[in-house]
Amino acid sequence: MRLALMADIHANREAFDACLEHAAGQRIDQYMLLGDYVGYGADPGYVVDRIMDLCAKGADAVIGNHDAAISGDTRGMNPIAATAIGWTRDQLNQTHQEFLGGLPYSIDTDGRLFVHAEATDPPRFGYITNTESAARDLHESQANAVFCGHVHMPAIYGITATEKVMRHVPVTGVPVPLPRHRRWLVVLGSVGQPRDGNPDACYGILDTVKCEIIFHRVAYDIEAAAQKILAAGLPDFLATRLFIGR
Template identity: 50%
Template sequence: MLTAILTDIHANREALAACLAHAQEKRAQRYAFLGDLVGYGADPGWVVQTVMEHVARGGIAVQGNHDQATVQGGSASMHAQARQVVEWTRSQLAPEHLRFLEQLPLTQQSGHCLYVHATAADPGSWEYINGTLEAVKSMHATQCRITFVGHVHEPALYNLSLTGKISSFVPTGDSSIPLSTQRRWLVLPGSVGQPRDGNPAACYALFDDASNELTYFRVPYDHDLAAEKIRAAGLPPALAERLLEGR
């Protein structure tokens, strides 16, 4: 089955629509969403509704830290701007959208693949996988051969050999990689809605479990429109600037 792996959409309708259209052209058969559907962007309702529809048709979705924060509401310990975004996002979501976010699991498993927003080692800690130590810890926490992870906003790929040797790879542009069945893999597809690697094009990946081939894609989208919507909603202007710069 050909599965589209999308994460960190962050309420960016334009980016998600572009990636879904691209995946459809590539004949994706299933869609997996690795959390942070909301936060930062101006279209949380549309994004959550779209993901709900894919899940109803057999798609996979897990909860991210921004999804959890939106359900729970802003806390006094949060930065003022973060609390503003959370409360605004809550005001834009219908009750069924909030219920959907609340009921999302922290992990899902399908075959030899595990789907999680942060780390398999402790999904609710929201620990970032910033290097090989965190990647190995996450891979050792599951029996699954492939772990798909979001949260980091930059594409990367880690693998662990049968002898315990770890190596990593940072894909550039559109990259296809065969995932050897003799290794364990941790896949970071990058962010759909807020890339942070200096390239404003949306990121997502396709995984073919028949050929064990993983393909990373960069998909241009109308980030000017997405940024203008953020400004029009009265959200912090820095969130709009990040989309234009890919930072």
């Protein structure tokens, strides 16, 4: 079974479309959407429509902190994110908002846990940014493998034979084996707002038979996405950062 894993789309229509188009040629059996569909970008309505459509056709989706903020509060968010959420709320209709509000925090299948941020306490949306946070999360969670987003920078953490945690930054297009007898925590990169210095949209494909994951980077029309952010009156920074992937 081949799962396309997409996280942190952030209302970036061009990036999301480019990834879906790329994935269409990759024999995908199932789409797994890892949260933060809105916020920052200029096309929240379009993106949520597509997500709802994918889910109607069998995709699974979990909620991200930006999605939760639509119907909740924006406390704890930085001012730019909070501004974007305020704008986004006005762009989404009742159906969109109810859909986002109804998404689960995590999905657990066959020992694999899909979640937006940390696995141990999903509503807290903690960041997995280093081996310490990954170790904590892996040791406390029951899942064999955890797949999450939230950080916008791809990374793979694994528990080794002596219970230590190693970190690996995946290389684009090079499949990384995730043997079943070890435990793994995979942080997907971001579709709509990469921050690892590579502006191309990032998503992953998990092959559950071969037990390996591959990260793809997909070029998209950044210019168009950025122009729309500026036209919407959202903070300039949200547009300029797309060009440098930071």
